[in-house]
Structure formats: structure tokens, C-alpha cells
Amino acid sequence: MTLPGSPYLAYKGADLYMDDISLRDLVRQHGSPLYVYSRKAMLAALAPYQRALKGRQHLVCYAVKANSNLAVLQTFAQAGCGFDIVSAGELARVLAAGGDAGKVVFSGVGKTRAEMKLAIETGVRCFNVESTAELEVLSEVAAGLGQRARVSLRVNPDVDAGTHPYISTGLKGNKFGVAHELAVNTYKRAAALPGIEVVGIDCHIGSQITEVSPYLDALDRVLDLVEAIEAGGVRIHHLDLGGGLGITYTDETPPGADELIAQLLAKIDARGHGHRELVFEPGRSLVGNAGVLLTEVMYLKPGEKKNFCIVDAAMNDLMRPALYEAYMGIVNTQQRDDAAQTWDVVGPVCESGDWLGRDRQLSVQAGDVLAVLSAGAYGMTMASNYNTRGRAAELMVDGDQVWVVREREAVADLFKLEKLLPA
Incomplete structure (x- = not known):
């Protein structure tokens, strides 16, 4: 049976393995729910980016929001990656994992003054600035420190990435970036500010993109802007083309990273911009298929209209089905010989939206362990403590080795910062 993430996820006999580790054995040892990631799968997903960009001045910045576990960040730092962050907390995680602040780009529409100050003092490589108002504040903060903040402006090319509205970021109706028609004047303003050093241009059109054409359309619009900006006297050093490349959840067939980059490079070279440094910010495509969420079946509840398979993982553990x-x-x-039935896989949280999968064909019994596939991205990073539920433990495997990279939360951990009122 071919599964997303294979050959790192495959059945051996009746049991499902990640690398050389039985997933059922991991639940027996570490409990459920449980996130498990393959280090080999992550590095294999990174390889085509690095291969396609070999010989070019470039930086691959892993998007921390996709999966911010320290061991995941450590894996990419050791592989030479930079990082794309959206908060001071993510910056702290990168540094704790051994990342280089000089390889960090700071994105996001709502950076605070405190975050700006910390990032400048830490020495981040660049701020991806998303509005004129943010530009003015960043200049003020940097000048107050006697420094100039290196910036690229995130421009909104008004290109439809063909993805879910919640993860589309490149249209006029989205909150992200500087409008395309305002970009040239905004760059001129940036160049005139005392606390700003313009170094690049940034474009990110969305997430879970499965076609090359939206990237090429956006690139054309970005290169048009670069030429207009430089004609106005402002130099652009690097092109940050964002991330957003999709993965296979069901029947999607996204291009490989090397195929996508080859087409982007061909256009960049054909238009005479091959001398510029390139920055990419992949997230989901590096970690999505490298992880699973394991959950134990507690009860089977057949019904007149629906059959419910009730598991111990819930929407607080994995938000994507409920949210999107x-x-x-x-x-x-564990592969079973008995006939499959149609089940809705649901959790114990007190919400009708608490489901992990609807109308799934499964041969299953109480006590079995199910694997929710392609859960390495936007799984644990979006988890919560709703219903006072502790978040799952996380494991990293590599061949026949396994490490606990996050301990399971105890209930007492959840309210240790809270205080009762005086008697």
C-alpha cells in the first residue's frame, strides 16, 4: 500500500512502520495521542530544493510556523537552512535549536516594537515588511538603536494561487503585503527613511499550491516591479519567492521542488535577473509528509445514519479538519482481514466540529491505533488545550532510533500559571 511520505512510511507484514520503527509499538511505549516525525523524510524533502539551487547564491529558509519543534528546527539548521519566522517566540526557538540569526527573515503583518527591537539586536538577516505603517515604525525603532534595519517589502501581486481561502495570501482581498500598484512609491519611501536599508523584494501567494503557473504569474509581476523600482533609483539585491508548495494529502499531484525551481530559474534568467540572490521559504513541503498523528480507537458507535469511530485524539490535537x-x-x-466499513473518525471534545475524517473506509476494532497521515505540518503548532486537554507527546525517528522531542503535557501543567482569588 502506497502512503504519503513513503518510503519512510510503509507496511511491513501487517504493521505500519515509520523508518524501521513499528508505530503501534511507539504507542504502547509512549501513549496516545502521539505525533511521530521522520528525520530522514524531512531531509529527503529538503534535498530537491538544495539540488535545484546548487551553484546559485541562495538561502532556503524553513517556515517555522509549519512545525516549530526544537528537534525539527535543529535538523534544518544542521542541514544549512535559514528560517522564516513570524514572532519573537519563533526567533527564540530558532536560536535555542542552534539556528543562525543571520539566516533569519522576519515575516508577518503585526510585528510589535519590542519584537522589532529584539530582532535588530539579535542580528536577523532581514525583515519582510508588509505595510507603510510598519515601515515607518521599524525605521523609528532601528534609528533609536543607532542602526538600519535591512528590509524587503512583501508585495501583493494579486495572483490567485487556487488554494483554500484561509491560506491564500496573494490576492487584493488578503491582509498580506503592499499592493502591487503602490510598491514603487513605497520602496522610494523606504529608501529615504533613516533607519531602513532596502535589500530585497518578497512575494508569498499562499499555501498548499499544487501548480506551477501561479508561481510563474507572480514572478512575472515581481520582476516587472524590480525593474521599475531600480529604474527609480532603489537597488534590489535579493528575490524572496516565498514558499507554499503543496504536498499530497489525497490525490493532489504537486510538482517537485526541483521542477518548480527549474521553471522559476528559467524565467529569472530569461529576463536578465540571474545575478540576484534567491530566497525560498518552504514549510509544509519539508515536514508535512514526514509526520503522522497516532490515536487509539476507544469506542465504535454504529448508528442509523452514521457510524462513529471515537478516538482519543481531537480537534485540539489536530485543527486542520475542523478549521479548513x-x-x-x-x-x-494494523492491517485487518475483515471487511471495511464506513466510519466518521471523531474525537472526545464537546463540539460537533471535532472530527478527523468523514466517511472513511476502515477495518477497525476498539483498541486499534489509527495513523492520521501527512500530519507533520500545521498539526502540533496549531494544537491547543481546549477542554483542558494536555497536548500530545512528539517523537523523532531516524532509522531504528527514536527520541522523545517533546514530553506529553500533564493536567497540572495546564493551570500552573493561573491564580485563585484571595479567600
């Missing part, structure tokens, strides 16, 4: 109505593959970690 996202499809994620679900399989039994």
Missing part, C-alpha cells in the same frame, strides 16, 4: 475541512488520510496501523 481539510482531508487527511487515516489508516489502521
